[in-house]
Amino acid sequence: MNVSLTVNGKAVSAEVEPRTLLVEFLRDELGLTGTHVGCDTGQCGACTVHLDGRAVKACSVLVGQADGAEVLTIEGLAGEDGSLHPMQAAFHEQHGLQCGFCTPGMVMAAIDLVRSYPGASDTTIRAQLEGNLCRCTGYENIVRAVRTGAANMEAQ
Amino acid sequence: MATAETGIGKAAKRKEDRRFLTGEGRYTDDIDLPGQVYACFLRSPHAHARINRIDTGPAREAPGVVAVYTGDDLAADGVGGIPCGWQITDVDGQPMKEPAHPALAQGKVRYVGDQVAVVIAESYHQAKDAAERIDVDYDILDAVVSPAEALEEGRPQVHDEAPGNQCYVWELGDGDAVDDAFNRAAHVTRLDLVNQRLAPNAIEPRAAVASYSRGEDQYTLYTTSQNPHVTRLLMSAFVLNLPEHKVRVVAPDVGGGFGSKIFHYAEEAVLTWASRKVGRPIKWTAERVESFMSDAHGRDHVTHAELAMDDSGKFLGMRVNTKANLGAYLSTFAPSVPTILYGTLLAGQYTTPAIHCRVTGVFTNTAPVDAYRGAGRPEATYVVERLVSAAAREMGMDQAEIRRRNFIPRDAFPYQTPVALTYDVGDYDATLTEAMRMADVDGFEARRKEAQARGKYRGIGYSTYIEACGLAPSNIAGALGARAGLFEAGEVRLHPTGKVTVFTGSHSHGQGHETTFAQIVASRLGVPYEDVDVVHGDTDRIAFGMGTYGSRSLAVGGSAIMKALDKVIDKGRKIAAHMLEAAEQDIEYDDGTYRVAGTDKEISMGEIAFSAYVPHNYPLEQLEPGLDENAFYDPTNFTYPAGSHICEVEVDPDTGKVEVVNFTAVDDFGNVINPMIVEGQVHGGLAQGIGQALLEQCIYDPDSGQLVTGTYMDYIMPRADDLPSFRVGTQNTPCTHNPLGVKGCGEAGTIGSPPAVIDAIIDALSPLGVRHLDMPATPVRVWQAIQDAQGSRAA
Numbered sequence: 001m002n003v004s005l006t007v008n009g010k011a012v013s014a015e016v017e018p019r020t021l022l023v024e025f026l027r028d029e030l031g032l033t034g035t036h037v038g039c040d041t042g043q044c045g046a047c048t049v050h051l052d053g054r055a056v057k058a059c060s061v062l063v064g065q066a067d068g069a070e071v072l073t074i075e076g077l078a079g080e081d082g083s084l085h086p087m088q089a090a091f092h093e094q095h096g097l098q099c100g101f102c103t104p105g106m107v108m109a110a111i112d113l114v115r116s117y118p119g120a121s122d123t124t125i126r127a128q129l130e131g132n133l134c135r136c137t138g139y140e141n142i143v144r145a146v147r148t149g150a151a152n153m154e155a156q
Numbered sequence: 157m158a159t160a161e162t163g164i165g166k167a168a169k170r171k172e173d174r175r176f177l178t179g180e181g182r183y184t185d186d187i188d189l190p191g192q193v194y195a196c197f198l199r200s201p202h203a204h205a206r207i208n209r210i211d212t213g214p215a216r217e218a219p220g221v222v223a224v225y226t227g228d229d230l231a232a233d234g235v236g237g238i239p240c241g242w243q244i245t246d247v248d249g250q251p252m253k254e255p256a257h258p259a260l261a262q263g264k265v266r267y268v269g270d271q272v273a274v275v276i277a278e279s280y281h282q283a284k285d286a287a288e289r290i291d292v293d294y295d296i297l298d299a300v301v302s303p304a305e306a307l308e309e310g311r312p313q314v315h316d317e318a319p320g321n322q323c324y325v326w327e328l329g330d331g332d333a334v335d336d337a338f339n340r341a342a343h344v345t346r347l348d349l350v351n352q353r354l355a356p357n358a359i360e361p362r363a364a365v366a367s368y369s370r371g372e373d374q375y376t377l378y379t380t381s382q383n384p385h386v387t388r389l390l391m392s393a394f395v396l397n398l399p400e401h402k403v404r405v406v407a408p409d410v411g412g413g414f415g416s417k418i419f420h421y422a423e424e425a426v427l428t429w430a431s432r433k434v435g436r437p438i439k440w441t442a443e444r445v446e447s448f449m450s451d452a453h454g455r456d457h458v459t460h461a462e463l464a465m466d467d468s469g470k471f472l473g474m475r476v477n478t479k480a481n482l483g484a485y486l487s488t489f490a491p492s493v494p495t496i497l498y499g500t501l502l503a504g505q506y507t508t509p510a511i512h513c514r515v516t517g518v519f520t521n522t523a524p525v526d527a528y529r530g531a532g533r534p535e536a537t538y539v540v541e542r543l544v545s546a547a548a549r550e551m552g553m554d555q556a557e558i559r560r561r562n563f564i565p566r567d568a569f570p571y572q573t574p575v576a577l578t579y580d581v582g583d584y585d586a587t588l589t590e591a592m593r594m595a596d597v598d599g600f601e602a603r604r605k606e607a608q609a610r611g612k613y614r615g616i617g618y619s620t621y622i623e624a625c626g627l628a629p630s631n632i633a634g635a636l637g638a639r640a641g642l643f644e645a646g647e648v649r650l651h652p653t654g655k656v657t658v659f660t661g662s663h664s665h666g667q668g669h670e671t672t673f674a675q676i677v678a679s680r681l682g683v684p685y686e687d688v689d690v691v692h693g694d695t696d697r698i699a700f701g702m703g704t705y706g707s708r709s710l711a712v713g714g715s716a717i718m719k720a721l722d723k724v725i726d727k728g729r730k731i732a733a734h735m736l737e738a739a740e741q742d743i744e745y746d747d748g749t750y751r752v753a754g755t756d757k758e759i760s761m762g763e764i765a766f767s768a769y770v771p772h773n774y775p776l777e778q779l780e781p782g783l784d785e786n787a788f789y790d791p792t793n794f795t796y797p798a799g800s801h802i803c804e805v806e807v808d809p810d811t812g813k814v815e816v817v818n819f820t821a822v823d824d825f826g827n828v829i830n831p832m833i834v835e836g837q838v839h840g841g842l843a844q845g846i847g848q849a850l851l852e853q854c855i856y857d858p859d860s861g862q863l864v865t866g867t868y869m870d871y872i873m874p875r876a877d878d879l880p881s882f883r884v885g886t887q888n889t890p891c892t893h894n895p896l897g898v899k900g901c902g903e904a905g906t907i908g909s910p911p912a913v914i915d916a917i918i919d920a921l922s923p924l925g926v927r928h929l930d931m932p933a934t935p936v937r938v939w940q941a942i943q944d945a946q947g948s949r950a951a
Contacts, residue, residue, distance in 0.1 A: 099360070137836060140881060
């Protein structure tokens, strides 16, 4: 089947097997390997991307379902001059990442979280990040990063 | 240059972050090689079965299939089994039982997930589809999964070579002295403890890409490894019989390890071998369900422990008997974990004069068990601290008081324990005092009452732990059974322009070596932090290395870099003496500048580097050009991080749900290079320790041997809303025997925290009569403990 979608602002079109997952399409067809796969059951959130502005787990979406949609991945976040998105900057500032594997999904989820829950409390942040596993940080600095990122995004 | 932000002791922001934050990290599964094909491993669906026949015919004919191999194909090519890197000597002086560990099963499968065959195809989907067409004729045998049951008479035998499923019986300590202590005791505390099996669960699954270049007769293996040099050595010398210099192993960005990526796994060898057979690069990436089945697991001890005291609560002796599950095969470091890394830690922070430990290593029909964050030391700490806390409750003593009464005093170091280790330095009372202050222990009773008013039971638990890190003095490790050295290698290369590349044999998979090591080198050489890059994880770029585990990167790897820096600075001094026309002994070095003592004649490290590569005005008769030094560092002792963890929980008696409301950790890590990174390491360790205490466990069905917890829907990982915000601090005494004075911080959180959590729950529920709980303290288990305690009271 043929799919056409916009990924990180660029129109892409391809012939794919119907069973192709969005995450497979991003990684294998487009070479956008910043989106990671950490499980096979939609539990870990490492593959989180934005689909029409909302965070989704790209392992749980067929690329066919994204036909005509706008997809934003971690590679599309930074400015063209290389400047980091306020949420990326906040993760750096607050040491919200260690091995980096869950990080792209975590950052994408965090941006959606901040848009959905402006001024979120730590409790809300923790509850909303429940779908993203991190084995390195104990989440402490991720929570701090989301708080800082929220403030950074608001200031922009 | 020791700038305000990047010098030693400063919370420099991490160099590695940018690539991870922008999707530019390069993990093994991100690597595609031209002409690449894909592998899928067919794994045993049975815990224990005889293989009568494997029919690969239909799979070979499936679309896209390039090749299908079984254990017979490996055997025909002379491929060896997966080696074990540590030999434990049995109590009767015999070496442990060491059955063969074929890379693909031969004759028998011994656990669910044991690899039986590999299918290589043009796409992963094709390989996976074809694997389903392999017809294996199995005779299913009875299985045994629990270490205690496996030792019983008449149970299924995992290996013919290991009668009674016993790999070894290992003992440490003076049994007679312990018997004497127990005879004199005023009180004995006894506990039966289970330290449950855990799955390490790095979020990046294991993966490998292997290729062979016919023109160069060179193999390249990209793999998710914590120690690429060791993988190369084991695989080339013991499994594939390849010349070591013809094999390059690269561990690129690795998405977490926690021990599970230390070991040489069968898939790495099979892929490397097969890449030559099929003449194309081969990629394999584990699905999460495969990770659960085939990554080496951690813990899995059943222990009876006893602590003898006098009437003042002074410890007289300790006796520990542990059955340790090793799984179906011996993984790389497996035999050492429940022995050398466990029994030697049973003194904890205390002066207990007599300790005896007996460990039986047991084969079962389960995935191999090996080092998982902390490796042996969390198990030891759990035994010691559960005993101490139980003893305090039984004796009616305060938890802090019983510990203080038995602490090794700060003026008693170096301190020889009765279980082989010599602690170099520590101040245990200092970390406990600070932890109690930070945890506001004084305010606890008020908080308990307030919780009670809300219908919640609140409790407080203590853990004052020690660990032995910085693995390890090679001669001691060798005497204890290690089949390898445990030094580390480092190289510091100044380029003509004064820029610096540092090569380390340790490997970063989240620990931030690119930052911490750059801070050290930049400070010592007086060059900008931005001008220092750290290279790790490639056997073609780094001379040698033993990798990263046992909190050894900074203590051992950092020390090797310090030695290389000393060589650079010494050589620079000779160059400076020549250029400044002074005697070498008159040259002072400080922070990147050589100066003739008592004068204003000076020259910078950058100028020295340039001169070393453009040696026009240079002492060529005495000195080689260039400024590139490598060093190997072998530590003279382990390091001994220690600390105090205090946990406060609230328990809902109606549901059994436990909430960790406060967690305080005050650790002694020696000198700290980057406090931000150290804090992050503690946070992550605490999450894993609290995860063990409350949530995580691998469960094998006792009858079928099936892994019940094979996905993230069954194995409960700590999530953001399961954990509190941590209070962490340090009270440091510098290590006395390495050049940085550092001890290591990677495992402390995981080692110290589980007993603090469990004892907090027991403390909370002691008014209801609860005296004991096993991990994980799930709501149903806690609720049941409450019901049982209430029932026995009523009766």
